Amino acid sequence: MSTFFSDWYYLSIRNTKQIWRPVMALIPSMFIPIFFFVVNSQSFSKVSAIPGFPHVSYKEFIAPVAIFTAIFFSAGNAGIELVQDIASGYFKKLLVMPINRLAIILGKLTEVAVQSVLQGGIVLVLLFAVGVPFKTGFFGVIAMFSMLILFAMAWSCIGMIAALRTQNARLVQSMFVLVFPFLYLTTSQMPREMLPDTFRIFATYNPVTSIVEGVRALVLDGWGNPAIWQGFLVAGILFVVMVALTLGSFKSALK
Amino acid sequence: MIIEVKDLVKTYPGGVEAVRGVTFDVKEGEFFGFLGPNGAGKTTTMNMLVNLVKKTSGSITVDGFDLAKQPAEIYKRVGFAMQEIGLDETATAREMLQLHGRLYHLSTQRIDEQISKLLKLVELEKVADRFASTYSGGMRRRLDLALSLIHEPRILFLDEPTQGLDPHARQLIWNHLRDLNKRGMTVFLTTHFMDEAETLCERIAIMDKGQIVTRGTVPELLKEHGAKTLEEVFLKTTGSNIGEEEVNANASDPYVRGRG
Numbered sequence: 001m002s003t004f005f006s007d008w009y010y011l012s013i014r015n016t017k018q019i020w021r022p023v024m025a026l027i028p029s030m031f032i033p034i035f036f037f038v039v040n041s042q043s044f045s046k047v048s049a050i051p052g053f054p055h056v057s058y059k060e061f062i063a064p065v066a067i068f069t070a071i072f073f074s075a076g077n078a079g080i081e082l083v084q085d086i087a088s089g090y091f092k093k094l095l096v097m098p099i100n101r102l103a104i105i106l107g108k109l110t111e112v113a114v115q116s117v118l119q120g121g122i123v124l125v126l127l128f129a130v131g132v133p134f135k136t137g138f139f140g141v142i143a144m145f146s147m148l149i150l151f152a153m154a155w156s157c158i159g160m161i162a163a164l165r166t167q168n169a170r171l172v173q174s175m176f177v178l179v180f181p182f183l184y185l186t187t188s189q190m191p192r193e194m195l196p197d198t199f200r201i202f203a204t205y206n207p208v209t210s211i212v213e214g215v216r217a218l219v220l221d222g223w224g225n226p227a228i229w230q231g232f233l234v235a236g237i238l239f240v241v242m243v244a245l246t247l248g249s250f251k252s253a254l255k
Numbered sequence: 256m257i258i259e260v261k262d263l264v265k266t267y268p269g270g271v272e273a274v275r276g277v278t279f280d281v282k283e284g285e286f287f288g289f290l291g292p293n294g295a296g297k298t299t300t301m302n303m304l305v306n307l308v309k310k311t312s313g314s315i316t317v318d319g320f321d322l323a324k325q326p327a328e329i330y331k332r333v334g335f336a337m338q339e340i341g342l343d344e345t346a347t348a349r350e351m352l353q354l355h356g357r358l359y360h361l362s363t364q365r366i367d368e369q370i371s372k373l374l375k376l377v378e379l380e381k382v383a384d385r386f387a388s389t390y391s392g393g394m395r396r397r398l399d400l401a402l403s404l405i406h407e408p409r410i411l412f413l414d415e416p417t418q419g420l421d422p423h424a425r426q427l428i429w430n431h432l433r434d435l436n437k438r439g440m441t442v443f444l445t446t447h448f449m450d451e452a453e454t455l456c457e458r459i460a461i462m463d464k465g466q467i468v469t470r471g472t473v474p475e476l477l478k479e480h481g482a483k484t485l486e487e488v489f490l491k492t493t494g495s496n497i498g499e500e501e502v503n504a505n506a507s508d509p510y511v512r513g514r515g
Contacts, residue, residue: 003360010357014346021345021386089341093402096305097358098330 011107033069063132064215075152079159150235157242164249210234256280263313273299275465288456296465297445334403338414344388359406373401393424463493
């Protein structure tokens with residue numbers, strides 16, 4: 001194993017252990033998506049009767065969003081953990097070791113991927129339990145997690161960039177609020193055709209819309225929907241761009 | 256010479272000159288002390304020696320490698336215990352030592368040998384499987400020291416290693432450091448404890464306001480400055496102004512820099 005892959009592997013193991021240390025830290029990012037799913041699917045159940053709404057129940061329509069939200073919320077932890085490492089001085093220890101800096105980033109992103117599968121998986125099981133179908137079957141589940149993991153890793157880079165550039169824990173934690181505009185100015189709650197004009201424009205240019213619609217297509221439609229490939233394309237581009245920006249931000253950590 | 260520093264300068268954005276043309280060298284196997292008041296530029300200099308802070312100008316050679324060209328070669332040869340004890344609070348001492356051994360690409364057998372040797376050395380054998388967050392200040396310092404030694408570095412950089420420790424813990428750390436130095440390890444120590452420098456260091460450089468103001472062995476310094484103690488030498492050569500110290504000490508703080 002080359003030293004790069006070895007560094008990546010061992011840093012990933014170290015970071016992944018942080019997911020459940022302490023276990024209680026997992027609860028908020030699990031609670032929020034389930035809470036919104038239960039409340040919204042009940043409160044807005046009659047929305048599906050409005051003319052123009054797709055031929056699915058509102059519960060089914062927002063089910064993919066519940067998985068997506070679980071991953072969205074947990075992806076912010078990477079930046080918080082990184083700023084904690086910076087504040088404690090542990091990050092400096094890593095910087096004076098003969099480690100490839102890309103391995104440090106990828107080690108964090110692997111943690112994000114593992115956490116995404118764990119949390120998204122739990123929400124998926126709950127959705128199956130309440131009768132939400134999955135049109136693309138087992139391979140669709142694999143495809144959905146692949147797309148969501150790519151996106152979660154890209155999203156987690158925002159927190160890491162903030163951590164590296166500002167080294168300020170309060171600012172990194174406050175990046176959490178970005179979830180709301182990026183998640184709600186999409187088609188997560190309503191189909192595109194039923195959004196007000198201004199929101200529709202935001203949703204069209206919001207890259208998160210492509211991911212939401214890609215996941216929704218996998219859950220509700222089937223492989224023929226082009227939203228799936230568009231979702232993969234957007235998630236892939238975001239991943240490459242954000243990892244490159246994070247790598248560039250390492251310079252800021254060295255004043 | 257195992258460390259050679261020539262005309263080293265660090266000017267932070269905003270114009271704060273933390274280090275102003277420092278030149279010195281450290282012999283192989285030497286216990287070298289870097290003294291100075293808070294904000295003198297000691298930590299900035301040390302951080303530049305391990306590439307944690309980018310130099311503005313000057314040259315640094317460590318164990319024959321130019322830091323600007325081959326930093327990775329230098330990382331393999333140095334251990335660094337910082338002023339801020341950098342531990343992973345969510346890991347145990349054993350886990351951290353194992354990870355560091357892996358990241359220095361040691362074999363499994365060597366990691367195991369080093370872990371048992373180092374845990375014994377820093378007297379943390381009984382608590383090796385407890386989380387670092389449960390450790391006292393002294394235990395955290397000792398673990399930090401063990402982490403910096405996992406790969407048996409040729410040069411050990413120590414930035415205020417006994418800050419905040421009780422006399423017993425300080426004595427324990429001093430004994431470890433003497434022992435490591437006797438075994439041939441070069442030690443570069445920054446401190447503002449005169450007794451620490453006097454007890455441990457073969458040669459000392461005193462820094463003030465970003466410059467080295469004097470250097471030599473303790474007897475040489477006492478003779479040169481007509482002093483009876485190292486503290487007297489320190490006060491004669493630095494005579495620092497508290498206000499200036501505080502600004503310099505925060506030179507890397509973006510808020511202070513922003514005020515210009």
